[in-house]
Amino acid sequence: MAENSGLPILDKALDEANFYLKQSLPPWNEASGLQRLIIFFFKLAIILPVLILIGIIIAGYSLYIIFYVYPLVSSTSDSPDLYFWHSNSEKFTAELRGWVCFGLSSWNLFWLCISVYRAMMTSPGEVPNTSTWEITSINKEVSESTPLTTENRKDGGIRICVHCNLKKPDRCHHCKQCGKCCLKMDHHCNWIANCVGYYNYKYFYLTIFYGASAMAIFIATFWESVVVALYDKETSNSMSFIIVLTYSLMTMLGVTIIAFCIFHTWMIANNYTSIEFCEKRRFKVPGYEKSPYSISTIENFKEALGQNPLLWYFPFESRGKEDKGLYFKSKKY
Ligand SMILES: [Zn+2]
Numbered sequence: 001m002a003e004n005s006g007l008p009i010l011d012k013a014l015d016e017a018n019f020y021l022k023q024s025l026p027p028w029n030e031a032s033g034l035q036r037l038i039i040f041f042f043k044l045a046i047i048l049p050v051l052i053l054i055g056i057i058i059a060g061y062s063l064y065i066i067f068y069v070y071p072l073v074s075s076t077s078d079s080p081d082l083y084f085w086h087s088n089s090e091k092f093t094a095e096l097r098g099w100v101c102f103g104l105s106s107w108n109l110f111w112l113c114i115s116v117y118r119a120m121m122t123s124p125g126e127v128p129n130t131s132t133w134e135i136t137s138i139n140k141e142v143s144e145s146t147p148l149t150t151e152n153r154k155d156g157g158i159r160i161c162v163h164c165n166l167k168k169p170d171r172c173h174h175c176k177q178c179g180k181c182c183l184k185m186d187h188h189c190n191w192i193a194n195c196v197g198y199y200n201y202k203y204f205y206l207t208i209f210y211g212a213s214a215m216a217i218f219i220a221t222f223w224e225s226v227v228v229a230l231y232d233k234e235t236s237n238s239m240s241f242i243i244v245l246t247y248s249l250m251t252m253l254g255v256t257i258i259a260f261c262i263f264h265t266w267m268i269a270n271n272y273t274s275i276e277f278c279e280k281r282r283f284k285v286p287g288y289e290k291s292p293y294s295i296s297t298i299e300n301f302k303e304a305l306g307q308n309p310l311l312w313y314f315p316f317e318s319r320g321k322e323d324k325g326l327y328f329k330s331k332k333y
């Protein structure tokens, strides 16, 4: 099923690593010394995108504090008076600006870290091993307890997963990287080494939302440090280079993340998962010009982020206990 890191080569390599790890190597306790070494390197490769993500967050925040916030708030700083401040009154507003930016970026970082952690650690949801979803060997598909689903096979039968030996609820897909079926699967995300589905989509969305907010703050303010670095004669060439490079890279990354965040906000508003959008709407599959699960914009947001709009911003679950990701309101097509 759809994997997504934004880098097809990386996706393919990680897919191969996962497959090789599962198919060709024994479990850790039964592995020989050499096999354990190979398992270790494969596992390292799989968590590499996670380490890169954490590295970008730490580096981005540190560089922002060192090159932008610190020169603004430091009264002993001998920073140039080109843009940061020209007079004592401007110095006061610059200092205030520095503390506000420090507060905003730290607040954002705090929630970003919680969202990343919860997106990684929360299971997206699995099909329960109950009689409703089990496939008995006598009757492979239909029984009295066969659940009503909107999405069925071409012959009208319920979708089944041959790997998990279970019936598939609507919007559920099998992830070959995780080796199991994932409820309301959005995609497998290598950056958090987890599938994004019904129970952790909100945390994934908030991760990109806080990421996009952090990038917007960075792009809107850090240019001042670039101007100072370029025009101040006391700033060394290497220091100017680091500051300009930081701004250029963060701007490119920021534009990508902001666009990604807008895309996911649109998908929430229209009640599509990435899989439904990429594999059905994009290829004009009948019934997907508009999502069959889309009720109204506000209801669509509630389904993804929780019933209480005041809690949408925070990485906490606020959906009712009856919502389990197995059934969805739909306008049957
Ligand atoms: Zn499955």
Ligand SMILES: [Zn+2]
Residues within 6 Å of the ligand: 175, 176, 177, 178, 179, 187, 188, 189, 194, 195, 196
């Ligand atoms: Zn997965």
